[in-house]
Amino acid sequence: MFDFLKIAVEEIVKENFQQNIDANSIQINATPVDYTGDCTIVVFPFTKFSKLNPEATGNFFGEKLKAKNANIESYNVVKGFLNIVFSNNFWLNEFVTAKNNAAFGQSPTTNRKVMVEYSSPNTNKPLHLGHVRNILLGHSISEILKACGNEVIKSTLVNDRGIHICKSMLAWQKFGNGETPASSGLKGDHLVGKYYVEFDKQFKIENLKLKESGWSDEEVAKKNPMMMEAQQMLLDWEAGKPEVIELWKMMNSWVYEGFDTSYKMLGVTFDKTYYESNTYLLGKTAVAEGLQQGVFVQDEDKSVWIDLTLDGLDRKVLQRKDGTSVYITQDIGTAQLKYDDYEMDESIYVVGNEQDYHFKVLQLILKKLGKIYADGVYHLSYGMVELPNGKMKSREGTVVDADELMAEMMASAKSTTEELGKVEGLNDEEKEKLFYTVGMGALKYFLLKVDPKKKMLFNPAESIDFHGHTGPFIQYTHARICSILRKNILVRKPLADCVAAYVMNEAEKKLVQQILQFPTKILEAGKEHNPAHLANYAYALAKEFNSFYAVHSVLKANTEAEIQFRLHLVEMVATVIKKAMHLLGIEVPEKM
RNA sequence: GCCCUCUUAGCUCAGUGGAUAGAGCAUCCCCCUCCUAAGGGGAGGGUCGCAGGUUCAACUCCUGCAGAGGGCGCCA
Incomplete structure (x- = not known):
């Protein structure tokens, strides 16, 4: 500024x-x-x-x-x-310009198109806390980039095929007794997840039995009948065997229903959904292209490779000797598909930092293939969410389930709100809405306030606080301002009249200065792909307001001129808080 | 073994190469006759992992070392 x-x-x-x-x-x-x-x-x-x-x-x-x-x-x-x-007038003029601009914070269009891919779940288990961080980051960075003047396409790539999917399908077939979400009352993704876990359980039991009957470890690993059945199922799926496809479609539809509920709760949407079942063969075209250009080489056993050792990386396989393509090859194909669909200038992948190397390789390969969109590939790499005893591990049952967590946050918001006696005068619907807003606000802010690049700690025992540097603190500040505006009985004067001969005190000036930083902070957050900058900004602004509020009264200020100016000032604080929180995907209540 | 990342207060985290390194939580003290106390004010708490180097100036950049995590599969 x-x-x-x-x-x-x-x-x-x-x-x-x-x-x-x-x-x-x-x-x-x-x-x-x-x-x-x-x-x-x-x-x-x-x-x-x-x-x-x-x-x-x-x-x-x-x-x-x-x-x-x-x-x-x-x-x-x-x-x-x-x-x-x-001068005082300089700040007043800046403030007037900002307040009169309904789109304050929004940058003019850049004519740039950006795709953000996030969430990208597997369809064999429900979403967990790690996904939540991913999803909130993806949603927030999308909103921020829009505010920076870009056209944004929110996308997700559903991993709906592969051996892991077949495992839950097989377990359901064997042990499910026809259980459905309707018959069991279980949310679809949880139901399918249950059978994924069941597969693993039965698989281990079977392994033990096989060892007892004299099989060697190697034999067990290679020839476990259940695993072989799952592998056969994958082959059948690829061959399009009707009953397998039917089962696959049915179980996936349960999962999607479940995911939709979770996404709705999180308040996120997608403009475009890619399915791996549709894209997993695209790698083949890429392989042919690379071979033709001489960027890839084919070994005697027919496997296809790229040598990146001169770039300080490794030799990487791109197609197995049996002709099937591997993960990264699919990604090359999908990158092309995305570009063909949208011709975006930047393609952001919100993916955990354990795949840093993968994306380095992907971008390098795209460059070597001469893709004009290679430079636009950006891996928004984020750190893992860790529990006090280390990483979340689904096999050890230490995952924090997304749906459970959200429910707990809302329950916690409910009890805190009731304890504080803040529910008076609200009807049931308003109450539920408030618990949702505050609970989700706490969760979202907690996950977004830390630098995405860094790993973060989540302690379920201590849970998420509603005091201090938290979402609810900022929401509360907004509600306080709304309360002032509601209680005002004066006829409001236009801002221009209020600033004509007004001299701000230090506290007012600080608030104005804080407000004026908003557009810069958005650009910074966009440029660095880092919503945490905005989270910290919203907190700083709320804190500044609360300091002001404790010392200076708005409605009982000494002169009407002061009241009128301060009404405009705090109204703007509320507006900016609301906008900033919106960019984080967090709603703010008018009462709490 | 090789590669990448991280290390700031008891804990969780901020900190575009610039002045005396900041918040929240926790601990202690004070503040509701007054717009919402989910708030405000104050106290204590630091060898910015360690050692060198570059610079007028380093928590920040470079090198080495230590600790922690991640990655190096014809898995995704």
Whole structure:
């Protein structure tokens, strides 16, 4: 937001020292609280050509800047730091511009198209906490990129085929007794997940029996009848055997119904769904293309490879000797399909960091194939969600189930809200809506406030708090402001009238400054693909407001001018909080 | 063995190469006759893993070391 200062500094350097500097290299920060100033220019780098000491350099630039820009009221220099104070009117004008702009925060269109792929679940088990982090990140970054002026396509790639799917199908066939979501009351994805676990259980029992009957470990691993049945089922599926396809369709439809419920609860949607059952053969085209270009090589056993050792990576197989394609080859094909469908400028994959190497390889291969979209591939890599005793492991039953977690968050929101006596005057529907909003707000904020790149810890015992640096704290701030606006009895004056001769106090000015940072924060979050920047911003703004609120009354301010101005000010705080939280996929209540 | 990532207060996390490294939780103290106390104010708590280097300036960049995690399959 201080770009105009940077340009001014650039001009001063040019006019006085005949040097060209890059305006973007000029460092301007918010002035630390202990010093006087609205922003601070670091002048150390200018001493090179000013031939003056830092202090004198600061004064020189301060004087020149003040002469150039009427909005600068004063300046002071401490060591190599030039602190600038802007006039009251400057801030008021900025505030008016922001508040009158209904789309404040929204950048003009970039004419860029971005696809964000996220969630991308397997259809053999329900969603867990790791998926939740993925989904919230994907949704949030999509909204942020829209706000940055991009056209965004939200997509997901459903892993609906493969041996793991056959395992749950087989177990259901053997032990299910025709159980359906309708007959059991179980959510579809949980029902299918149950049989995936059942397969593993029975498989282990069978292995033990086989060992007891004298089979070697190797024989057991290779020839376990259940595993062989599952493998046969996969072959049958690929061959399109009707009864297998029918079973597959039925069980997948249960899972999708379950996922839809979870997605709805999470408040996320997709514009485009890709199914691996439709894309898994696309790799073959890619292989043919690569061979023709000489980028890939075929070994004597007919397997196809790419040698990336000169790029510091490995030799990688792309097609098995039996002619079937592997994971990465499917991804090459899918990347092409996505591009053919949308011709996007950037293609973001929200995928865990255990696949960092995979995406490095994928992008490199696409480059070697000469794909123009290769540079647009971006792996939004996020860290695992860990429990106090380490990673979540489905086999050890330590996964935190997404549906259960959401239900617990809402129950927790309910009991806390009731304890605080905040439900008075709400009907049942409003109450449920509030518990949902607060519970989900707490969960979402908890997962989005940390840098995606970093692994994070989730402690079920301590659960998620509603105090301090949390979603509900920010939601509460919004509700407080709404309460003020509801209780106001004055006829509101237009903002322009309110600022005409108004002089802000320090607390008001700080709030205005905080508000004005919003657009910059969105761009930063978009550029770095990091919603945490916005989460932390929303918290800083809410905190600033609460400090203000504790000391200054809005409705009982000393003069009507103060009341009128503050009404506009806090209204804007509420608006920005709401917008920022929306970009995180979090709703804010008007009462709580 | 090779490659990648991480290491900041008791715990969980912030911190575009710039001033005395910040929050929340937890602990202790204070603040509801006053717009919602899911709030505000204050106290204590730090060798920014360790050692070098680059720089006017390093938690931030580079190198080495240690610890933790992840990846190196004709699995996905």
